[in-house]
Amino acid sequence: MDVIELNHRQAKAGILDMQVTRSRFLRWAFLGTAGAALVQLAAALAIFLKPQKMGTFGSMVTAGGVGDFAVGSVTRFQDARFYLVRLPEGFIALYQKCTHLGCTIPWKQQDTSEDTLAATGRFNCPCHGSIFDRYGVRKAGPAPRPLDLFPVSIVDGKVVVNTDPKTAILRDAWNPNHATKA
Numbered sequence: 001m002d003v004i005e006l007n008h009r010q011a012k013a014g015i016l017d018m019q020v021t022r023s024r025f026l027r028w029a030f031l032g033t034a035g036a037a038l039v040q041l042a043a044a045l046a047i048f049l050k051p052q053k054m055g056t057f058g059s060m061v062t063a064g065g066v067g068d069f070a071v072g073s074v075t076r077f078q079d080a081r082f083y084l085v086r087l088p089e090g091f092i093a094l095y096q097k098c099t100h101l102g103c104t105i106p107w108k109q110q111d112t113s114e115d116t117l118a119a120t121g122r123f124n125c126p127c128h129g130s131i132f133d134r135y136g137v138r139k140a141g142p143a144p145r146p147l148d149l150f151p152v153s154i155v156d157g158k159v160v161v162n163t164d165p166k167t168a169i170l171r172d173a174w175n176p177n178h179a180t181k182a
């Protein structure tokens, strides 16, 4: 083997080495890109599949079965900031925020009722003394209007309340059409 042929073989071997290195690089680059894409896909899937926070203020809240609430009952959902009231006309969900200056209004089960559905029970605002009956209608004090309502729907026998404040219904008086029939 002469020197020229030897150089030729070495050069050829060098080119082959470079080709192998390049193809390895491309393979690793492809695997790296595919791996990164898979990780991103898995992260997106995890977010999609993760159970959303339910039952708190601002979300859709399933309060319970229609049969869980007696006519005249007032049930507080503290985290979701509303009272579910079952009336003869259906369900209403009262936003617990006083329509005067926004204090949280407690339900007073033992106080004399302001409506005809029961002998006791009403809302007393601790801040400036507004009083509301179980329909959320103002009976005394500086509040300018009844308590606001959250939309209620009945889904598969369950009472569902939309507690997004943007959906709250402001009203001037009691209107039976505001109640959702069971």
Ligand code: FES
Residues within 6 Å of the ligand: 098, 099, 100, 101, 102, 103, 125, 126, 127, 128, 129, 130, 141, 142, 143
């Ligand atoms: S905040 Fe309720 S009466 Fe003033």
